[in-house]
Amino acid sequence: MAGITYEDFIDLSYEPADSDLVCAFRIAPAEGMDVADAASRVASESSNGTWAALPTGEGFTDMGATAFAIDDGEVAAGETTEIRVAYPAGLFEPGSMPQILSCIAGNILGMKAVDSIRLLDCEWPEGLATSFMGPQFGSDVREEIFGVSDRPILATVPKPKVGLSTERHAQVGYEAWTGGVDLLKDDENLTDQDFNPFHDRLVESLAQRDRAEDETGEPKSYLINVTAGTNEMLERVDQVAAEGCEYVMVDVITCGWAAVQAVRERCEELGLAIHAHRAMHAAFDRLPHHGVSMRVLAQIARLVGVDQLHTGTAGLGKLANEDTVGINAWLRDDLYGLSDVLPVASGGLHPGLVPDLLDATGTNVCVQAGGGIHGHPDGTHEGAKALRAAVEAYAEGISLESKADESPALATAIDKWGTETPR
Ligand SMILES: O=C(O)[C@H](O)COP(=O)(O)O
Numbered sequence: 107m108a109g110i111t112y113e114d115f116i117d118l119s120y121e122p123a124d125s126d127l128v129c130a131f132r133i134a135p136a137e138g139m140d141v142a143d144a145a146s147r148v149a150s151e152s153s154n155g156t157w158a159a160l161p162t163g164e165g166f167t168d169m170g171a172t173a174f175a176i177d178d179g180e181v182a183a184g185e186t187t188e189i190r191v192a193y194p195a196g197l198f199e200p201g202s203m204p205q206i207l208s209c210i211a212g213n214i215l216g217m218k219a220v221d222s223i224r225l226l227d228c229e230w231p232e233g234l235a236t237s238f239m240g241p242q243f244g245s246d247v248r249e250e251i252f253g254v255s256d257r258p259i260l261a262t263v264p265k266p267k268v269g270l271s272t273e274r275h276a277q278v279g280y281e282a283w284t285g286g287v288d289l290l291k292d293d294e295n296l297t298d299q300d301f302n303p304f305h306d307r308l309v310e311s312l313a314q315r316d317r318a319e320d321e322t323g324e325p326k327s328y329l330i331n332v333t334a335g336t337n338e339m340l341e342r343v344d345q346v347a348a349e350g351c352e353y354v355m356v357d358v359i360t361c362g363w364a365a366v367q368a369v370r371e372r373c374e375e376l377g378l379a380i381h382a383h384r385a386m387h388a389a390f391d392r393l394p395h396h397g398v399s400m401r402v403l404a405q406i407a408r409l410v411g412v413d414q415l416h417t418g419t420a421g422l423g424k425l426a427n428e429d430t431v432g433i434n435a436w437l438r439d440d441l442y443g444l445s446d447v448l449p450v451a452s453g454g455l456h457p458g459l460v461p462d463l464l465d466a467t468g469t470n471v472c473v474q475a476g477g478g479i480h481g482h483p484d485g486t487h488e489g490a491k492a493l494r495a496a497v498e499a500y501a502e503g504i505s506l507e508s509k510a511d512e513s514p515a516l517a518t519a520i521d522k523w524g525t526e527t528p529r
Pocket residue numbers: 263265267292293294383424452453454455474475476477478
Protein backbone atom coordinates (compact mmCIF):
# COMPACT_ATOMS: atom_id res chain seq x y z
CA MET A 107 0.00 0.00 0.00
CA ALA A 108 1.28 3.48 -0.90
CA GLY A 109 1.92 5.81 2.03
CA ILE A 110 2.70 9.43 2.91
CA THR A 111 5.25 10.96 5.20
CA TYR A 112 5.63 14.61 6.04
CA GLU A 113 8.36 14.85 3.39
CA ASP A 114 5.63 14.49 0.75
CA PHE A 115 4.26 17.93 1.64
CA ILE A 116 6.97 20.05 0.05
CA ASP A 117 7.49 20.74 -3.65
CA LEU A 118 9.36 23.91 -4.51
CA SER A 119 8.37 23.59 -8.18
CA TYR A 120 4.62 23.50 -7.38
CA GLU A 121 2.52 26.28 -8.88
CA PRO A 122 -0.67 26.89 -6.90
CA ALA A 123 -3.98 26.32 -8.70
CA ASP A 124 -6.45 29.24 -8.86
CA SER A 125 -8.69 27.34 -6.47
CA ASP A 126 -5.95 26.81 -3.83
CA LEU A 127 -5.91 28.80 -0.61
CA VAL A 128 -2.36 30.14 -0.32
CA CYS A 129 -1.05 31.05 3.13
CA ALA A 130 2.16 32.84 4.06
CA PHE A 131 3.76 31.88 7.38
CA ARG A 132 6.81 33.15 9.21
CA ILE A 133 8.50 30.22 10.91
CA ALA A 134 11.50 29.64 13.15
CA PRO A 135 12.54 26.00 12.71
CA ALA A 136 13.28 24.21 15.98
CA GLU A 137 16.86 23.32 16.94
CA GLY A 138 18.13 20.55 14.68
CA MET A 139 15.24 20.87 12.19
CA ASP A 140 16.10 22.21 8.76
CA VAL A 141 13.80 24.73 7.11
CA ALA A 142 12.52 22.39 4.42
CA ASP A 143 11.57 19.79 7.03
CA ALA A 144 9.87 22.41 9.18
CA ALA A 145 7.98 23.79 6.16
CA SER A 146 6.76 20.36 5.14
CA ARG A 147 5.68 19.63 8.74
CA VAL A 148 3.61 22.83 8.66
CA ALA A 149 1.93 21.80 5.39
CA SER A 150 1.43 18.25 6.65
CA GLU A 151 -0.04 18.98 10.11
CA SER A 152 -2.34 21.71 8.74
CA SER A 153 -3.82 19.46 6.05
CA ASN A 154 -3.86 15.66 6.25
CA GLY A 155 -0.55 14.49 7.72
CA THR A 156 0.90 13.81 11.14
CA TRP A 157 4.29 13.01 12.66
CA ALA A 158 4.24 9.36 11.51
CA ALA A 159 4.19 7.82 8.01
CA LEU A 160 0.61 6.92 7.06
CA PRO A 161 -1.05 4.37 4.80
CA THR A 162 -3.06 5.73 1.88
CA GLY A 163 -4.48 3.69 -1.03
CA GLU A 164 -8.15 2.92 -1.73
CA GLY A 165 -10.75 5.06 0.02
CA PHE A 166 -8.33 7.92 0.53
CA THR A 167 -8.54 11.28 -1.29
CA ASP A 168 -5.35 13.27 -1.13
CA MET A 169 -6.13 16.58 0.58
CA GLY A 170 -2.48 17.31 1.31
CA ALA A 171 -1.16 20.89 1.30
CA THR A 172 2.10 21.79 -0.43
CA ALA A 173 4.86 24.01 0.92
CA PHE A 174 6.01 25.58 -2.34
CA ALA A 175 8.18 28.55 -1.39
CA ILE A 176 10.84 29.21 1.23
CA ASP A 177 12.46 32.64 1.47
CA ASP A 178 15.69 31.56 3.14
CA GLY A 179 16.48 27.85 2.99
CA GLU A 180 19.61 28.26 5.15
CA VAL A 181 18.07 30.09 8.10
CA ALA A 182 20.01 29.53 11.34
CA ALA A 183 18.41 28.15 14.53
CA GLY A 184 16.55 30.88 16.38
CA GLU A 185 15.98 32.95 13.22
CA THR A 186 12.85 33.19 11.10
CA THR A 187 11.99 32.95 7.45
CA GLU A 188 8.82 33.14 5.39
CA ILE A 189 7.27 30.14 3.70
CA ARG A 190 4.19 29.74 1.52
CA VAL A 191 1.80 26.83 1.59
CA ALA A 192 -0.97 26.00 -0.90
CA TYR A 193 -4.09 24.16 0.29
CA PRO A 194 -6.44 22.35 -2.10
CA ALA A 195 -10.03 23.64 -2.18
CA GLY A 196 -11.44 20.21 -1.26
CA LEU A 197 -9.74 20.33 2.15
CA PHE A 198 -12.21 22.99 3.28
CA GLU A 199 -15.86 23.04 4.18
CA PRO A 200 -17.22 26.06 2.28
CA GLY A 201 -18.67 28.76 4.52
CA SER A 202 -17.22 27.33 7.76
CA MET A 203 -14.62 29.64 9.29
CA PRO A 204 -14.02 27.34 12.29
CA GLN A 205 -13.14 24.43 10.00
CA ILE A 206 -10.78 26.54 7.88
CA LEU A 207 -9.01 27.89 10.95
CA SER A 208 -8.65 24.40 12.41
CA CYS A 209 -6.49 23.72 9.34
CA ILE A 210 -4.46 26.86 8.70
CA ALA A 211 -4.26 28.15 12.29
CA GLY A 212 -4.78 24.93 14.23
CA ASN A 213 -2.28 22.42 15.66
CA ILE A 214 0.61 24.03 13.79
CA LEU A 215 0.63 26.98 16.21
CA GLY A 216 1.81 24.64 18.98
CA MET A 217 3.93 22.20 16.98
CA LYS A 218 7.40 21.48 18.39
CA ALA A 219 8.93 21.33 14.89
CA VAL A 220 8.93 25.13 14.99
CA ASP A 221 9.98 27.45 17.81
CA SER A 222 7.47 29.97 16.56
CA ILE A 223 5.05 30.28 13.68
CA ARG A 224 2.87 33.17 12.54
CA LEU A 225 0.13 33.07 9.93
CA LEU A 226 0.93 36.30 8.11
CA ASP A 227 -1.42 36.52 5.14
CA CYS A 228 -3.89 34.54 3.04
CA GLU A 229 -4.77 34.70 -0.64
CA TRP A 230 -8.40 33.63 -0.67
CA PRO A 231 -9.58 31.86 -3.82
CA GLU A 232 -12.92 32.95 -5.26
CA GLY A 233 -14.79 29.73 -4.46
CA LEU A 234 -13.89 29.81 -0.79
CA ALA A 235 -14.24 33.60 -0.33
CA THR A 236 -17.68 33.72 -1.91
CA SER A 237 -18.90 30.80 0.19
CA PHE A 238 -19.14 33.43 2.98
CA MET A 239 -21.75 36.18 3.17
CA GLY A 240 -19.35 39.10 3.44
CA PRO A 241 -20.57 42.43 4.81
CA GLN A 242 -24.13 43.54 4.16
CA PHE A 243 -23.33 47.29 3.96
CA GLY A 244 -19.60 47.83 4.47
CA SER A 245 -18.47 51.44 4.19
CA ASP A 246 -21.83 52.34 2.59
CA VAL A 247 -23.08 52.72 6.18
CA ARG A 248 -21.68 56.25 6.06
CA GLU A 249 -23.99 57.28 3.25
CA GLU A 250 -26.88 54.92 3.91
CA ILE A 251 -27.28 55.54 7.62
CA PHE A 252 -25.78 58.99 8.11
CA GLY A 253 -25.86 60.61 4.66
CA VAL A 254 -22.20 61.56 5.13
CA SER A 255 -19.50 61.37 2.46
CA ASP A 256 -16.96 64.14 3.10
CA ARG A 257 -15.87 63.23 6.61
CA PRO A 258 -15.35 60.19 8.83
CA ILE A 259 -18.28 59.14 10.97
CA LEU A 260 -17.65 59.70 14.67
CA ALA A 261 -18.32 57.42 17.62
CA THR A 262 -17.85 57.59 21.36
CA VAL A 263 -17.77 55.08 24.20
CA PRO A 264 -19.09 56.40 27.54
CA LYS A 265 -16.38 56.25 30.18
CA PRO A 266 -15.84 54.87 32.76
CA LYS A 267 -16.34 51.86 30.50
CA VAL A 268 -18.52 49.97 32.98
CA GLY A 269 -20.40 51.02 36.09
CA LEU A 270 -22.57 53.81 34.69
CA SER A 271 -26.28 53.44 35.40
CA THR A 272 -28.60 53.06 32.42
CA GLU A 273 -29.91 56.56 32.92
CA ARG A 274 -26.45 58.11 33.07
CA HIS A 275 -25.24 56.06 30.09
CA ALA A 276 -28.16 57.30 27.97
CA GLN A 277 -27.61 60.87 29.16
CA VAL A 278 -23.94 60.68 28.16
CA GLY A 279 -25.16 59.47 24.76
CA TYR A 280 -27.49 62.44 24.41
CA GLU A 281 -24.71 64.90 25.23
CA ALA A 282 -22.33 63.26 22.79
CA TRP A 283 -24.87 62.99 19.96
CA THR A 284 -25.96 66.61 20.33
CA GLY A 285 -22.31 67.66 20.51
CA GLY A 286 -21.73 66.20 17.05
CA VAL A 287 -20.92 62.49 17.18
CA ASP A 288 -22.88 60.11 14.98
CA LEU A 289 -22.64 56.95 17.06
CA LEU A 290 -22.84 56.04 20.71
CA LYS A 291 -20.86 52.84 21.26
CA ASP A 292 -20.86 50.38 24.16
CA ASP A 293 -17.55 49.30 25.54
CA GLU A 294 -16.31 45.78 24.90
CA ASN A 295 -17.05 44.60 28.46
CA LEU A 296 -20.47 46.18 28.80
CA THR A 297 -23.19 43.68 27.92
CA ASP A 298 -25.99 42.87 30.40
CA GLN A 299 -24.85 43.62 33.93
CA ASP A 300 -27.00 44.53 36.93
CA PHE A 301 -25.85 48.15 37.01
CA ASN A 302 -26.94 48.64 33.37
CA PRO A 303 -29.18 45.86 31.96
CA PHE A 304 -29.14 45.30 28.21
CA HIS A 305 -32.77 45.87 27.34
CA ASP A 306 -33.20 48.92 29.56
CA ARG A 307 -30.07 50.43 28.06
CA LEU A 308 -31.29 49.72 24.53
CA VAL A 309 -34.64 51.41 25.12
CA GLU A 310 -33.38 54.39 27.10
CA SER A 311 -30.45 55.09 24.81
CA LEU A 312 -32.66 55.01 21.72
CA ALA A 313 -35.11 57.39 23.38
CA GLN A 314 -32.23 59.84 23.89
CA ARG A 315 -31.08 59.12 20.35
CA ASP A 316 -34.50 60.17 19.02
CA ARG A 317 -34.34 63.35 21.06
CA ALA A 318 -30.87 64.14 19.75
CA GLU A 319 -31.98 63.51 16.16
CA ASP A 320 -34.92 65.91 16.60
CA GLU A 321 -32.69 68.60 18.05
CA THR A 322 -29.81 68.32 15.59
CA GLY A 323 -31.68 67.28 12.43
CA GLU A 324 -28.92 64.66 11.88
CA PRO A 325 -29.29 60.87 11.79
CA LYS A 326 -27.76 59.24 14.89
CA SER A 327 -27.29 55.61 15.84
CA TYR A 328 -26.13 53.31 18.60
CA LEU A 329 -23.61 50.44 18.61
CA ILE A 330 -25.09 48.31 21.37
CA ASN A 331 -22.98 45.36 22.44
CA VAL A 332 -25.02 42.16 21.96
CA THR A 333 -22.08 39.87 22.83
CA ALA A 334 -23.22 36.73 24.72
CA GLY A 335 -23.58 33.00 24.13
CA THR A 336 -24.87 32.52 20.59
CA ASN A 337 -28.54 31.85 21.37
CA GLU A 338 -28.75 34.75 23.79
CA MET A 339 -26.87 36.97 21.36
CA LEU A 340 -29.41 36.24 18.60
CA GLU A 341 -32.23 37.13 21.03
CA ARG A 342 -30.51 40.45 21.67
CA VAL A 343 -30.10 41.08 17.95
CA ASP A 344 -33.86 40.59 17.56
CA GLN A 345 -34.51 43.06 20.39
CA VAL A 346 -32.26 45.65 18.75
CA ALA A 347 -34.17 45.39 15.47
CA ALA A 348 -37.53 45.51 17.27
CA GLU A 349 -36.55 48.76 19.01
CA GLY A 350 -35.55 50.40 15.72
CA CYS A 351 -31.75 50.56 15.92
CA GLU A 352 -29.55 50.19 12.81
CA TYR A 353 -26.56 48.35 14.31
CA VAL A 354 -25.37 45.67 16.65
CA MET A 355 -21.88 45.49 18.11
CA VAL A 356 -20.12 42.16 18.63
CA ASP A 357 -16.83 41.30 20.36
CA VAL A 358 -15.89 39.08 17.45
CA ILE A 359 -12.77 37.40 18.85
CA THR A 360 -14.08 36.59 22.32
CA CYS A 361 -17.41 35.24 21.07
CA GLY A 362 -15.92 33.29 18.16
CA TRP A 363 -16.28 33.33 14.39
CA ALA A 364 -19.08 30.76 14.21
CA ALA A 365 -21.17 32.95 16.50
CA VAL A 366 -20.41 35.96 14.31
CA GLN A 367 -21.57 33.97 11.30
CA ALA A 368 -24.87 33.26 13.08
CA VAL A 369 -25.29 36.97 13.88
CA ARG A 370 -24.51 37.88 10.28
CA GLU A 371 -27.26 35.58 9.02
CA ARG A 372 -29.78 37.06 11.44
CA CYS A 373 -28.70 40.60 10.52
CA GLU A 374 -29.37 39.87 6.85
CA GLU A 375 -33.03 39.19 7.70
CA LEU A 376 -33.27 42.22 9.97
CA GLY A 377 -31.24 44.70 7.87
CA LEU A 378 -28.84 45.48 10.73
CA ALA A 379 -25.20 46.47 10.33
CA ILE A 380 -22.48 44.81 12.46
CA HIS A 381 -19.82 46.76 14.33
CA ALA A 382 -16.91 44.46 15.24
CA HIS A 383 -14.80 45.12 18.33
CA ARG A 384 -11.54 43.16 18.30
CA ALA A 385 -10.87 42.78 22.06
CA MET A 386 -8.39 39.87 22.59
CA HIS A 387 -6.90 40.14 19.08
CA ALA A 388 -3.53 40.93 20.63
CA ALA A 389 -3.38 37.42 22.12
CA PHE A 390 -3.00 36.30 18.50
CA ASP A 391 -1.16 39.14 16.84
CA ARG A 392 0.98 41.10 19.29
CA LEU A 393 4.11 38.92 19.24
CA PRO A 394 5.59 39.57 15.81
CA HIS A 395 6.89 36.04 15.24
CA HIS A 396 4.00 34.00 16.54
CA GLY A 397 0.23 33.66 16.26
CA VAL A 398 -2.12 35.02 13.64
CA SER A 399 -1.61 38.48 12.18
CA MET A 400 -4.22 41.22 12.52
CA ARG A 401 -4.21 41.27 8.74
CA VAL A 402 -5.57 37.71 8.67
CA LEU A 403 -8.03 38.42 11.50
CA ALA A 404 -9.33 41.36 9.46
CA GLN A 405 -9.67 39.14 6.38
CA ILE A 406 -11.70 36.65 8.40
CA ALA A 407 -13.89 39.44 9.78
CA ARG A 408 -14.66 40.65 6.26
CA LEU A 409 -15.48 37.17 4.99
CA VAL A 410 -17.84 36.37 7.85
CA GLY A 411 -19.49 39.71 7.20
CA VAL A 412 -18.88 42.51 9.69
CA ASP A 413 -19.51 46.03 8.37
CA GLN A 414 -17.14 47.96 10.65
CA LEU A 415 -13.96 46.69 12.27
CA HIS A 416 -11.44 48.16 14.69
CA THR A 417 -8.10 48.13 12.86
CA GLY A 418 -6.06 50.49 15.00
CA THR A 419 -4.91 54.08 14.86
CA ALA A 420 -1.83 53.91 12.63
CA GLY A 421 0.34 54.01 15.73
CA LEU A 422 -1.17 57.25 17.07
CA GLY A 423 -3.33 55.93 19.92
CA LYS A 424 -2.86 54.02 23.19
CA LEU A 425 -2.78 50.48 21.77
CA ALA A 426 -0.08 48.65 19.80
CA ASN A 427 -1.00 48.50 16.11
CA GLU A 428 0.02 46.29 13.21
CA ASP A 429 -0.03 47.99 9.80
CA THR A 430 -3.35 49.83 10.14
CA VAL A 431 -2.91 51.42 6.72
CA GLY A 432 -2.16 48.18 4.86
CA ILE A 433 -4.99 46.33 6.61
CA ASN A 434 -7.45 49.13 5.81
CA ALA A 435 -6.38 48.99 2.16
CA TRP A 436 -7.06 45.23 2.09
CA LEU A 437 -10.50 45.76 3.63
CA ARG A 438 -11.37 48.17 0.80
CA ASP A 439 -9.86 46.26 -2.11
CA ASP A 440 -12.08 44.31 -4.46
CA LEU A 441 -12.66 40.77 -3.23
CA TYR A 442 -14.76 39.00 -5.85
CA GLY A 443 -17.53 41.57 -5.42
CA LEU A 444 -17.90 41.14 -1.62
CA SER A 445 -18.64 44.43 0.15
CA ASP A 446 -15.78 46.29 1.78
CA VAL A 447 -15.46 46.98 5.53
CA LEU A 448 -15.39 50.41 7.17
CA PRO A 449 -12.23 50.63 9.31
CA VAL A 450 -12.67 52.00 12.83
CA ALA A 451 -9.79 53.91 14.44
CA SER A 452 -10.08 53.69 18.20
CA GLY A 453 -7.98 53.54 21.35
CA GLY A 454 -6.49 56.68 22.85
CA LEU A 455 -7.64 59.17 20.21
CA HIS A 456 -8.41 62.84 20.88
CA PRO A 457 -9.00 65.87 18.63
CA GLY A 458 -5.31 66.83 18.39
CA LEU A 459 -4.51 63.51 16.69
CA VAL A 460 -7.17 63.83 13.98
CA PRO A 461 -5.06 65.47 11.21
CA ASP A 462 -2.25 62.89 11.43
CA LEU A 463 -4.75 60.06 11.74
CA LEU A 464 -6.73 61.10 8.67
CA ASP A 465 -3.54 61.74 6.70
CA ALA A 466 -2.70 58.09 7.37
CA THR A 467 -6.13 56.47 7.00
CA GLY A 468 -8.09 58.77 4.71
CA THR A 469 -11.59 59.93 5.62
CA ASN A 470 -13.55 56.79 4.70
CA VAL A 471 -13.30 55.55 8.29
CA CYS A 472 -15.03 55.75 11.64
CA VAL A 473 -13.13 57.69 14.32
CA GLN A 474 -13.92 56.70 17.89
CA ALA A 475 -12.86 58.63 20.99
CA GLY A 476 -13.85 57.70 24.54
CA GLY A 477 -11.43 59.39 26.94
CA GLY A 478 -10.72 61.95 24.21
CA ILE A 479 -14.33 63.17 24.54
CA HIS A 480 -15.41 62.48 28.13
CA GLY A 481 -12.06 63.61 29.52
CA HIS A 482 -12.55 67.07 28.00
CA PRO A 483 -12.26 69.66 30.82
CA ASP A 484 -15.78 70.93 30.06
CA GLY A 485 -17.42 67.53 29.78
CA THR A 486 -18.87 65.20 27.18
CA HIS A 487 -20.88 67.71 25.14
CA GLU A 488 -17.92 70.02 24.66
CA GLY A 489 -15.65 67.03 24.03
CA ALA A 490 -17.93 65.87 21.22
CA LYS A 491 -18.00 69.37 19.75
CA ALA A 492 -14.20 69.44 19.80
CA LEU A 493 -13.89 66.13 17.93
CA ARG A 494 -16.46 67.19 15.35
CA ALA A 495 -14.67 70.51 14.86
CA ALA A 496 -11.38 68.66 14.34
CA VAL A 497 -12.78 66.47 11.52
CA GLU A 498 -14.53 69.47 9.98
CA ALA A 499 -11.25 71.38 9.98
CA TYR A 500 -9.69 68.49 8.09
CA ALA A 501 -12.53 68.47 5.53
CA GLU A 502 -12.20 72.25 5.12
CA GLY A 503 -8.43 71.91 4.67
CA ILE A 504 -7.61 74.24 7.55
CA SER A 505 -5.40 73.68 10.59
CA LEU A 506 -6.69 72.78 14.03
CA GLU A 507 -5.32 76.08 15.31
CA SER A 508 -7.39 78.09 12.80
CA LYS A 509 -10.48 76.03 13.56
CA ALA A 510 -9.90 76.54 17.30
CA ASP A 511 -10.40 80.29 16.74
CA GLU A 512 -14.05 79.61 16.00
CA SER A 513 -14.45 76.54 18.27
CA PRO A 514 -13.73 77.17 21.97
CA ALA A 515 -14.34 73.47 22.63
CA LEU A 516 -11.56 72.52 20.23
CA ALA A 517 -9.27 75.22 21.66
CA THR A 518 -9.72 73.72 25.14
CA ALA A 519 -9.04 70.18 23.89
CA ILE A 520 -5.86 71.27 22.10
CA ASP A 521 -4.80 73.13 25.21
CA LYS A 522 -5.25 70.01 27.29
CA TRP A 523 -3.88 67.27 25.06
CA GLY A 524 -1.95 69.04 22.30
CA THR A 525 -1.01 66.53 19.63
CA GLU A 526 0.51 63.98 22.01
CA THR A 527 -0.02 60.23 21.71
CA PRO A 528 -1.30 58.83 25.04
CA ARG A 529 -0.21 55.56 26.65
O1 LIG B 1 -13.64 50.20 22.90
C1 LIG B 1 -12.89 51.10 22.53
O2 LIG B 1 -12.68 51.32 21.34
C2 LIG B 1 -12.17 51.87 23.61
O3 LIG B 1 -12.98 51.88 24.72
C3 LIG B 1 -11.59 53.18 23.27
O4 LIG B 1 -11.55 54.02 24.39
P1 LIG B 1 -10.63 55.32 24.40
O5 LIG B 1 -11.03 56.16 23.22
O6 LIG B 1 -10.90 55.99 25.71
O7 LIG B 1 -9.22 54.86 24.30
